Amino acid sequence: MKTHKKLTAIERDQIALLHTQGISNSEIARRLRREVSTIGRELKRNRWGETYVAIHAQQLARERASYVAHSKQPLKNPDVYDYVTARLRDGWSPDQIAGRLKKDHPKDRYLWITAETIYRWIYQPEQIKRDDPWYEYLRRKQKKRRKYKGRKVHRARIPDRVSIHLRETVINERKQFGHWEGDTVEGKEHKGGLHTEVERMSRFIAGKKVDSITSEATIRVQQQLFAGLPSKARKTTTLDNGRENHLHKRLKL
Numbered sequence: 001m002k003t004h005k006k007l008t009a010i011e012r013d014q015i016a017l018l019h020t021q022g023i024s025n026s027e028i029a030r031r032l033r034r035e036v037s038t039i040g041r042e043l044k045r046n047r048w049g050e051t052y053v054a055i056h057a058q059q060l061a062r063e064r065a066s067y068v069a070h071s072k073q074p075l076k077n078p079d080v081y082d083y084v085t086a087r088l089r090d091g092w093s094p095d096q097i098a099g100r101l102k103k104d105h106p107k108d109r110y111l112w113i114t115a116e117t118i119y120r121w122i123y124q125p126e127q128i129k130r131d132d133p134w135y136e137y138l139r140r141k142q143k144k145r146r147k148y149k150g151r152k153v154h155r156a157r158i159p160d161r162v163s164i165h166l167r168e169t170v171i172n173e174r175k176q177f178g179h180w181e182g183d184t185v186e187g188k189e190h191k192g193g194l195h196t197e198v199e200r201m202s203r204f205i206a207g208k209k210v211d212s213i214t215s216e217a218t219i220r221v222q223q224q225l226f227a228g229l230p231s232k233a234r235k236t237t238t239l240d241n242g243r244e245n246h247l248h249k250r251l252k253l
Contacts, residue, residue, distance in 0.1 A: 011034075
């Protein structure tokens with residue numbers, strides 16, 4: 001598939017002809033060996049009034065390419081920018097946003113972006129100075145990015161690890177109470193820390209001090225935090241790949 005390449009003038013002629021004949025977007029995409037989303041986006045963005053005219057669409061594309069070449073895009077392209085900012089306002093993390101885009105559009109690189117790119121954009125000086133800075137939509141709301149020493153991830157060592165991208169839609173959309181996200185923050189000089197659990201729908205936060213950032217100490221605190229909650233209020237929790245979550249299978253919600 002040629003989804004990562006720009007549409008050519010010849011392809012736009014074909015799109016205009018097929019679209020005029022009433023051919024569906026999916027069929028046009030099949031004939032041109034393109035993604036349906038690519039065809040739909042082209043017909044929407046490069047219309048001339050109520051119709052799609054190839055020569056006009058090609059001119060718009062050239063003007064847009066010239067603009068992109070001489071200006072800095074906010075986040076790769078306007079479609080990704082709109083999606084990222086909307087999801088940030090919904091409380092999604094950059095990792096969730098990047099993962100969902102790639103999962104929903106596995107063959108459309110136009111809509112791919114990495115979590116690191118989003119973080120770098122959020123912490124650009126001009127973004128920090130905004131009246132409504134984007135970092136305030138992140139869970140920790142930190143004005144500066146921090147790297148917590150000792151908080152290394154061990155993806156391969158976490159037994160029965162399940163990717164966050166496989167999380168059910170009802171959890172991602174925050175439509176059901178009882179789904180949590182856990183995080184452990186290490187204290188100064190690596191002496192203990194704090195484990196928090198945030199309920200995704202209500203944003204209710206529960207926290208408890210941990211004596212040491214170890215799997216045994218963390219699972220003990222997690223069990224204590226959830227023990228006092230009714231069963232309907234503790235359906236799932238999402239944890240990161242830190243070494244302290246090695247014993248996550250012992251947490252029965």
